Amino acid sequence: MYLIRYSSTIFLFLLMLLGGCKPWQKLETATRTFIRPLPATFPASSDTANVAHVTWKEIIKDKGLAALIDTAVQNNWNLAIALQRIKAAQSDIFFSQGVLRPKVNGLVSSNLRRFGLYTMDGAGNKTTEIYNDRIIPEDLPNYFAGLQASWEVDIWGKLQNQKKAATARYLASIEGKNFITTNLIAEIANAYYDLVALDNMLLITEETISLQEQALEMIKAQKAAAAANELAVKQFETHLHNLKGSRLEILQEISLNENRINFLLGRYPQPILRDKTIINQEQPIKVNIGLPSALLQNRPDIKQAEYELIASKADVQAAKAMFFPTLNLNGSVGFQAFKTSLMFQSPESFAYGLFGDLLFPFLNRSAIKASFIKANTNQIGALYNYQRVILTGYLEVYNQMLVLKNLQEIYEEKSREVNAVNESTAISTELFKRGRANYLEVLITQQKAVQAKIDLVSTKKRQFQTTINLYRALGGGWR
Structure with missing residues (x-):
């Protein structure tokens, strides 16, 4: 009789303890936030194939650029740091596995x-x-x-959930490394195209300087023959000095871009080998956009955020088990x-x-509750971050699509402008020699010709860069 009475008392005491272990019921409602679905398609796109599945070596045909990227993948410091993060996350898995086993x-x-x-x-x-x-x-x-x-x-799954969280964070660290790789390839390619464009701008400027020096000699001869005045000479000299200053600025930008690439390659300053004629080629690939849902599988930053969300959910379950x-x-x-x-x-x-x-747990329940609230808050933050990264990825693709489409039309107009201004330059120079045009008309035409040619090169560079940026936005480059 006494045994039954004492057993009943102990059983009721345990039920009271377990019944009080449910403070999360009021807190969990905060996590009931639904993930907003992606649109079914991108505007003005009917592609179902996605270029993100193509490796970067199939996208980038320039051997010099490909060699630079290979070097960067081996030597870049950010990638080296990311690899150490992966090893650290892997050790957390081993630790959580060890906690599950008996210690002897x-x-x-x-x-x-x-x-x-x-x-x-x-x-x-x-x-x-x-x-x-x-x-x-x-x-x-x-x-x-x-x-x-x-x-x-591990009756309540606390240790198993800690292991699940460690595994998810390990996978997130791998995706973080993939995201760094994708951005690294795009950054090197963009810097390379900047460098090639600067080379072509330098060539245009030097050719214009040579023509301007010839024009200056001609205007000096006309002045000596009383066919021109000192003002005309000074105007030509001013334009010549302006061109030489521009050349120095371009040379400075070339050095800075070379150092930028060398930093990404993890090495000290040295010349960058490149093909200066690549800017005259067609776009490297035809970009297949695919469906927005493919971003969830292809973009490393979205997958990283997803694994962080999984880890945060496991943290909440582990924190909940602490009440038992x-x-x-x-x-x-x-x-x-x-x-x-x-x-x-x-x-x-x-x-x-x-x-x-x-x-x-009896007297320290406030600390356990605080730990649960923190885990629950982190889970909500991880969910918001996941939705933010998805929206960011979608908008990046959408924006690059618009830019790439507009750049093609801009390039066609710039090409027509260059053709027209070249004809104007030839006509104005010939008229000036015959005395039927003044020197200001020649100078203005030359200035417009230089700017039009530089704008054309800049537009072509942006086409190459936007293609690479769209490839990166779709999740390509890390495979």
């Missing part, structure tokens, strides 16, 4: 105890033989050599004696022990 340690210990004579142990030891008619000494040594084990039984009791099993087995010479006599010195603890 070799143990060698010694201690000395003296019991008070007016205690049960002390009084009993005073009259008890321990070995060969020898009474237990007042100062009692104790030596032990064997194995000690402990194991937290913890079952720990402890044991030891080995040899024990009060003298080292008797340590390994079997079975007399053989010893073992097995203990079980059921720990109920």
Whole structure:
């Protein structure tokens, strides 16, 4: 009867403890935020294939640029740091796996105890033989050599969820490295096309300087023949000095861009080998946009955010399990004696022990609740970040599509402008030689010709860069 009564009391006490372990029920409603779906298609696009599945070596045909990218993938410092993050995240998985298993340690210990004579142990030891008619000494040594084990039984899945979170963060670190790789390739390609465009702008400027020097000599000759005045000479000289200043600025930009590429390659300044004629080629590829849903699988930053969201959910489940009791099993087995010479006599010195603890969180529930609130808040933040990254990816693709389409039309107009201004330059120069046009008309026409040619090169460069940026926005480059 007493046994039933005490058992019932203990059972009710456990139910009260477990019944109070539900503070998350009011908090979990905050996580019920739905992910907004992506649009079914991109505007003005009917593609179903996606260029992101094509490797960057199939996209970039320029051998010089491909060699630079290969070097960067091997030597870039950001990638090297990302690889170390992956190793650190992998070690977290190993740690969480180890926590799930029982811990077994070799143990060698010694201690000395003296019991008070007016205690049960002390009084009993005073009259008890321990070995060969020898009474237990007042100062009692104790030596032990064997194995000690402990194991937290994962009843509520706390440790499993910690392992799941560690695994998800490991996968997120891999996607983070892939995202760095994608951006690195795009950044090197953009810098390379900047460099090639600057080379062509330098060539245009130097050709114009040569023509301007010839024109200056001609206007000086006309002045000597009283066919022109000093103002005309100074105007031509001013334009010539302006062109030479522009050339110096271009040379400076070339050096800065070379150093920018060298930094991405993880090396000190040195010349960058490049094909200066690539700017005159057609666009490297035809970009297939595909469906927006493909971004979820192809963009490393979206996959990274998804794994971070999975990890945060596992963190919430692990934090929830902290409200429940913890079952720990402890044991030891080995040899024990009060003298080292008797340590390994079997079975007399053989010893073992097995203990079980059921720990109920009671007074520290506020700390556990705070930990759960933090995990829950992090989960909501991870969800918002996931939706933000998806929206960012969609808009990047959409914007690059619009830019690429407009650049093609702009390039066609710029080509017509260059053809027209070349004809104007030839006509104005011929008229000036015959005295039917003044020097200002020649200067204005030359200035327009230089600017039109530079704008054409700049537009072509932007076409190449936008193609690469669209490829990156779709999630290409890391494969």
